Amino acid sequence: MSDSNTEWMVAEVCRLYDAKxxxxxxxxxxxxxxxxxxxxxxxxxxxxxxxxxAFCTCGDFTYRGVQCWHILAYRTAKALGTIVVRDEWYHDLLGKPGETNTI
Ligand SMILES: [Zn+2]
Known part of the structure; x- marks a missing residue:
């Protein structure tokens, strides 16, 4: 699924955000x-x-209020249709239930 629109968008993201x-x-x-x-x-x-x-858990976003590249990556992947879908619960991968949680 690669048409001129998505190519254009990728080029724009690179141009507007440089390294990010x-x-x-x-x-x-x-x-x-x-x-x-x-x-x-x-x-x-x-x-x-x-x-x-509009949200990210990294330090740039939560402490410094900067638009980080993670949100940008999410939006780009959504636009390109490249988000990988996993039929799993993310919180299951974080740690075992019942143990001390630092969140
Ligand atoms: Zn982030």
């Missing part, structure tokens, strides 16, 4: 935006973050 755009596009194209049953996550270079259209 490159990261976002490569994550979106490499299956690193994953939709679980409960959350959507972006697999970053050092960690995995829960994202949606």
């Amino acid at each position: 755009g490159d990261k976002a596009v490569s994550a979106a194209k490499n299956g690193r935006v994953i939709q679980y049953r409960d959350f959507c996550v972006v697999v970053g270079t050092t960690d995995t973050y829960v994202v949606d259209d």
Whole structure:
């Protein structure tokens, strides 16, 4: 599913966001935006973050109020149709229930 619209959008994301755009596009194209049953996550270079259209759990977004590349990756993957869908619960992967939770 690659038409001129999505190519144009990818080019725009790269142009507008520079390094962030490159990261976002490569994550979106490499299956690193994953939709679980409960959350959507972006697999970053050092960690995995829960994202949606306007929210992200990374430090840039929550502490510094910056639009981070994870949200951009999510939007790009959505537009390109490259979100990987997994029929699993993300919170099941986070840790075993009953143990101390730091969230
Ligand atoms: Zn983020």
